[in-house]
Amino acid sequence: MTEKECDYHQDEEERARRRIGAAVLGLLVAAAVVIFLVWAILHPHGPRFVLQDATIYAFNVSQPNFLTSNLQVTVSSRNPNDKIGIFYDHLDIYASYRNQQVTLATILPATYQGHLDMTVWSPFLYGTTVPVAPYLTAAMMQDLNTGMILLNVKIDGWVRWKVGTWISGRYRLHVNCPAYITFAAGGSSSSSAAAVVKYQLLQRCAVDV
Template sequence: MTDRVYPSSKPQAVNGTTTTANPAFPATKAQLYGATRPVYRPQPHPRRQRRSCCCSLCLWLTLLIILLLLLAAIAGAVIYVLYRPHRPDFSVTALRISQFNLTSSSQLNAKLNLTIAARNPNKKLVFYYDAMSVSVSSNGVDVSDGTVPAFVHGTKNTTALRVLTTSAAAQQLDTTSASTLKSDMKKGLPLKVRVDTKVKVKIGGLKTTKLRIRVSCDGIEATVPTGKSPTTASTSGSKCKVDLRIKIWKWTF
């Protein structure tokens, strides 16, 4: 029987250098792949990175919005201290009814003359009004409509706006509206005046964008003329309220 010679696994010196002999054969899987197998390093999860970026973006946007609101509040406070802005005042000073009758077929024929006083109480603010649409109603029933041309309202000034309002041509009322109006015509006609327009404000050398406003005046009592002589309504108890109308997309507040 012949003897087998196995190579030594001890390092041997060749020309002054030390070499390592091949490992014993057959080699194990750990010996074969251990030297070339890359070291495992855990990688960060991509979802966590995206969440971190979104959180950072939301934080910066929130801070930016807070900063803009703070700057707007500071600017508003400065404008208020310097200019002391006040809303314009409106009042119905006179209202005459020259025609007001309801036919048997519920057709309304009305003609009213109004005088509306617009007052600018500000010393440094000028108002630029667009054309105004004026409507007169009684208990929710539209009676007559008219318009006032655009005008410039100077500082510390009161302007009398005279407007003729008439009912729509061949205005036909429904049964409920006609019944309500007939009852009010006998005992006294409560009237409400509404004015819709846009206004631009000049502050010093600056002009704002156009803003929608609505003026609502109620507390007006009138009697219907029986002949050709017009009747004068009582406006002493009338009060007007000015509201800012803000439109966002399809909604108006």
């Protein structure tokens, strides 16, 4: 084989590789455009969460800097999309005070939420002698003495979107529900909630997907 024939075959192979590369790139671009158009047309919205109520069974601050709490909350989630379903793969719910987690995380059951469907959970949140930072204990005692404390019921987990038979990858979900709880003013450090009290809250939650 002459040198000219070798150069010719090399050029043909190079052109074939370029055509294959261009075809693959074109398919990827076309798929990306289709996905973008479907996403734009459907215009998905994140789920909407509402903290409906909270029942306080125990909320006791003891020295030095420990909190024992037991509460039940009712949280609802609504899928506002009429063409998109939502998978909740794993959800942890817990209570926090000034960004410190003060109860153990409770796992909510995995759930699929159809178009415009609503789901209601009523988990128990509890923590026994949970250590609290000293400055937070002082702030908590001050709040209890004034008769009101702000807890945040938080949910962390993963969601997936379903359109027809197509299911997306997992997206991180963060939910933050403020709960303003009132106690008898001047609650002591050993017992701040003497009786079971249920609070109707109907508080809209902040949702970040």
